[in-house]
Amino acid sequence: MLNHLPIGIFDSGVGGLTVYRALHERLPNERFVYLGDTARVPYGTKSLATIERYAIENSRFLAARGVKLLVVACNTASALALPAIQKAIKIDVIGMIEPGARKAVETGAKRIGVIATEATIGSNAYAKAIKNFNQQTEVVETACPLFVPLAEESWADEPETASIAAKYLSKIKEANVGALVLGCTHYPILRDVIQETVGASVKLIDSGEAAAETVDNLLKNKNLANLTAAQISRQRSLCDDLDHFFVTDAAERFARVAERFLGSQPARLEAVELWGNDELRTN
Amino acid sequence: MLNHLPIGIFDSGVGGLTVYRALHERLPNERFVYLGDTARVPYGTKSLATIERYAIENSRFLAARGVKLLVVACNTASALALPAIQKAIKIDVIGMIEPGARKAVETGAKRIGVIATEATIGSNAYAKAIKNFNQQTEVVETACPLFVPLAEESWADEPETASIAAKYLSKIKEANVGALVLGCTHYPILRDVIQETVGASVKLIDSGEAAAETVDNLLKNKNLANLTAAQISRQRSLCDDLDHFFVTDAAERFARVAERFLGSQPARLEAVELWGNDELRTN
Numbered sequence: 409m410l411n412h413l414p415i416g417i418f419d420s421g422v423g424g425l426t427v428y429r430a431l432h433e434r435l436p437n438e439r440f441v442y443l444g445d446t447a448r449v450p451y452g453t454k455s456l457a458t459i460e461r462y463a464i465e466n467s468r469f470l471a472a473r474g475v476k477l478l479v480v481a482c483n484t485a486s487a488l489a490l491p492a493i494q495k496a497i498k499i500d501v502i503g504m505i506e507p508g509a510r511k512a513v514e515t516g517a518k519r520i521g522v523i524a525t526e527a528t529i530g531s532n533a534y535a536k537a538i539k540n541f542n543q544q545t546e547v548v549e550t551a552c553p554l555f556v557p558l559a560e561e562s563w564a565d566e567p568e569t570a571s572i573a574a575k576y577l578s579k580i581k582e583a584n585v586g587a588l589v590l591g592c593t594h595y596p597i598l599r600d601v602i603q604e605t606v607g608a609s610v611k612l613i614d615s616g617e618a619a620a621e622t623v624d625n626l627l628k629n630k631n632l633a634n635l636t637a638a639q640i641s642r643q644r645s646l647c648d649d650l651d652h653f654f655v656t657d658a659a660e661r662f663a664r665v666a667e668r669f670l671g672s673q674p675a676r677l678e679a680v681e682l683w684g685n686d687e688l689r690t691n
Numbered sequence: 692m693l694n695h696l697p698i699g700i701f702d703s704g705v706g707g708l709t710v711y712r713a714l715h716e717r718l719p720n721e722r723f724v725y726l727g728d729t730a731r732v733p734y735g736t737k738s739l740a741t742i743e744r745y746a747i748e749n750s751r752f753l754a755a756r757g758v759k760l761l762v763v764a765c766n767t768a769s770a771l772a773l774p775a776i777q778k779a780i781k782i783d784v785i786g787m788i789e790p791g792a793r794k795a796v797e798t799g800a801k802r803i804g805v806i807a808t809e810a811t812i813g814s815n816a817y818a819k820a821i822k823n824f825n826q827q828t829e830v831v832e833t834a835c836p837l838f839v840p841l842a843e844e845s846w847a848d849e850p851e852t853a854s855i856a857a858k859y860l861s862k863i864k865e866a867n868v869g870a871l872v873l874g875c876t877h878y879p880i881l882r883d884v885i886q887e888t889v890g891a892s893v894k895l896i897d898s899g900e901a902a903a904e905t906v907d908n909l910l911k912n913k914n915l916a917n918l919t920a921a922q923i924s925r926q927r928s929l930c931d932d933l934d935h936f937f938v939t940d941a942a943e944r945f946a947r948v949a950e951r952f953l954g955s956q957p958a959r960l961e962a963v964e965l966w967g968n969d970e971l972r973t974n
Contacts, residue, residue: 455941557840658738
C-alpha cells in the first residue's frame with residue numbers, strides 16, 4: 409500500500425514551486441517532497457546529456473526517499489529526459505509536456521503558441537506532443553530567455569517586463585493563436601503581463617495546473633490517493649511542515665524566492681548533496 | 692623554464708571571455724587555455740561551499756594541463772574562493788578583485804561604486820579590498836542580477852536595458868561616485884549603456900583590464916613571459932588556434948555567445964567533464 413507515501417517533485421530550482429502550488433491546491437490530502445537542484449540551475453541552456461544526468465540523479469534521490477509517484481516539474485527536463493528518468497526508477501513519472509499539450513489542444517484552438525526556455529523550444533517537445541493529439545493544429549514556438557531572471561527578481565509588474573514581453577511575444581501575437589502554453593514553470597509568475605501582452609482572448613495554459621489534473625486522475629485510476637485524510641489538516645497551508653523541501657545549494661536564497669512565489673517560506677527546508685553519493689551517480 | 696607554457700583562465704561560463712580579450716590584447720606573445728564551467732553556470736547565486744568546490748575542480752583541471760599561472764576570470768569565484776584555490780594548486784593565482792580595487796583607488800576617487808552579482812556583493816570583497824588600499828574611500832555597492840542575462844542575450848543596445856540600468860544604478864548615481872568597478876565579467880559588454888547611465892565623468896573600471904595589467908607585471912617580475920616571440924604571430928587574432936578553449940557543457944551555445952562577445956568563434960573548442968575524474972574531486 410503506497411497510498412500514504414508523499415508525491416515527489418523535482419525541478420532545476422525554484423520554478424517548480426508553481427507546480428507544487430498547483431498540486432497542493434488540487435490535492436489537499438497529499439503530502440509532497442520537493443527537490444530543487446539549485447546547485448546546477450538553470451537547465452534551460454544546457455545540453456541533452458547533462459540534463460539527462462542531472463534529472464536521473466534527482467529522480468533517484470526522491471525515489472530512494474520513498475515517493476509513490478514522481479512529477480518532473482521542470483519543462484526542460486520533461487522535454488529532454490523523461491524516457492531516461494522512467495528507465496532509471498520504477499515508479500510512475502509525470503512530466504509537464506504531455507499534460508500541457510493536451511490541455512492546449514482541448515481548448516479547440518487551431519493555432520497554439522508555446523513559450524519556453526531555449527532547450528525546451530530547441531527540443532520541439534511541445535510541438536510534437538500537440539501534433540500527437542491533433543495533427544491539424546499549427547504550433548508557433550518562441551524562447552523567452554529573460555523571463556526566468558525577471559520572474560526570480562520579482563519584476564512581474566515593472567514596465568521593462570511589459571516591454572520585454574511585447575518583444576518576445578510579437579511573433580505569437582501576429583500568429584493569432586487561440587491558446588498559449590506557458591512552457592516553463594517560472595512563467596506563471598509573469599502570467600498577468602503575458603496575458604495583457606497577447607490579449608484577453610488567448611487562453612493561457614499553465615503546464616503545472618495541467619499536470620496536477622493528470623496526477624489527480626492517475627491517483628484515482630491506480631488507487632494511489634491518500635485515504636487517511638484525518639492525517640492531513642483540511643486547512644493546511646502551502647509550505648507547512650507536512651511537505652518537505654530539499655535543495656542542492658543556497659537554501660537561504662531558495663527560501664527568499666519561495667516567499668516571493670508562494671507567500672511563505674518552507675517550514676522544512678534542507679540542503680543535500682547529490683553528487684557525492686555513489687549510489688546516485690549514473691556512471 | 693615555464694616561459695613557453697600558456698596562461699590558464701577559468702570562468703563560470705562565457706563572461707570570462709572579456710578577461711581573455713583584455714589579456715590577449717595586452718599580452719600578444721602569450722598563449723591561453725580557457726575553461727568555461729558552462730555545466731554549472733552561474734556561480735553568482737550559489738553558496739560559498741559550492742563555489743569553492745567548483746573553483747577548485749576548475750583550477751586543478753587547468754593546472755594538470757600545464758599552465759604557468761592561473762587567472763580566475765570570475766568575480767564571484769575570485770571574491771569567495773581565492774584562498775581555497777591558492778591552497779589547491781602550486782602556481783600563482785590572480786583574481787579579479789584586487790586588481791580592480793587597486794585600479795579604482797588609483798583614480799583618486801573619494802567615493803567608488805561597485806556593481807556585481809549577488810554573491811560578490813554579499814561577500815563585500817571589493818569594499819574590503821578598496822579599504823585595504825585606502826581606508827578613507829567610501830564604497831557604494833549594488834547587485835545587478837539582470838545584467839548577466841541581458842549581456843548574454845546581446846541586449847546591450849535595447850531600450851529596456853537602458854531602463855533597467857537606470858533602476859539598478861540610481862543609488863550609485865545619487866552617491867556621486869568618481870569611479871565605478873564593473874565587478875562582473877559580463878558587465879563590460881554593457882559598458883556603453885552603463886557609462887551613459889552614470890554619466891561621462893564617472894571612470895569605469897574593467898576588472899579584466901586591471902587583471903591583465905597585474906598579470907603583465909607578474910610575468911615580468913618572475914621572468915615568466917614568453918620569450919620565443921617568433922612562435923607567436925604578431926598579428927594573431929582572438930580565438931585563433933594558438934588558444935585552447937574548454938567548456939563543461941553546451942559547446943555550441945558557448946561558441947555562439949563567444950561570437951557575440953568577441954566577434955569570432957574559438958578555433959579550438961572542446962567539451963570536457965570535470966566531475967567524473969576522481970583526481971579532480973575535492974572530497
